Amino acid sequence: MAKKMKGDKNDMGKVAIYPGAFDPLTYGHIDIVERALEIFDKVILAIAHDAEKKSLFTMEERIEMAKLIFKDTPHVIVDSFKGLLVTYVEKTNAKVLLRGLRATSDFEYEFHMASMNRSLSTHLDTLFMMTSKDYFFVSSRTIKQVAKLGGTVEGLVPELVARRLKEKFKLPVSKKRQIGWED
Numbered sequence: 451m452a453k454k455m456k457g458d459k460n461d462m463g464k465v466a467i468y469p470g471a472f473d474p475l476t477y478g479h480i481d482i483v484e485r486a487l488e489i490f491d492k493v494i495l496a497i498a499h500d501a502e503k504k505s506l507f508t509m510e511e512r513i514e515m516a517k518l519i520f521k522d523t524p525h526v527i528v529d530s531f532k533g534l535l536v537t538y539v540e541k542t543n544a545k546v547l548l549r550g551l552r553a554t555s556d557f558e559y560e561f562h563m564a565s566m567n568r569s570l571s572t573h574l575d576t577l578f579m580m581t582s583k584d585y586f587f588v589s590s591r592t593i594k595q596v597a598k599l600g601g602t603v604e605g606l607v608p609e610l611v612a613r614r615l616k617e618k619f620k621l622p623v624s625k626k627r628q629i630g631w632e633d
């Protein structure tokens with residue numbers, strides 16, 4: 451077997467990239483990361499700049515929250531990327547993309563994305579992890595909807611995220627209009 455050299459591409463061990471909007475991070479996402487750490491040496495949480503949909507939290511806010519949430523988990527690296535995911539992945543030494551599956555409705559989209567990424571980068575595989583039974587109904591979208599209407603998201607997102615959601619939805623209407631949340 452080839453000897454490992456310092457600076458070798460394999461030096462970092464097995465790395466998986468977990469891409470997503472994480473707008474915001476939920477316990478569904480965190481559960482996937484924690485389970486992936488049983489398989490991989492490192493998980494890079496790659497937060498996507500979203501060109502199409504307007505995110506509730508800015509990139510800076512999403513990065514800051516993720517870094518705080520994973521501050522005691524050194525094997526999780528928080529990063530961000532813009533543009534094509536495969537271009538970003540090529541700059542790392544990861545060969546695996548990590549994605550979560552909640553329901554059959556996720557499958558079709560994920561299947562197309564994984565196939566497209568594989569066609570763009572033939573050495574890149576996507577590993578799917580089934581959601582835990584406790585989080586199959588949790589999505590960032592529904593979390594935002596519930597929080598916006600004043601419902602509780604306790605137990606579904608970290609305390610920090612619940613607090614930040616409350617702060618966001620407490621903004622005065624004039625400020626919301628300014629940043630495009632209100633017509």
Ligand code: ADP
Binds near residue numbers: 586
């Ligand atoms: P969402 O779809 O909730 O807006 P993202 O776009 O950030 O979240 O999703 C990143 C990845 O995490 C996707 O593969 C998505 O299917 C997965 N994911 C999101 N929520 C959950 C959950 N509750 N359980 C398992 N996987 C999840």
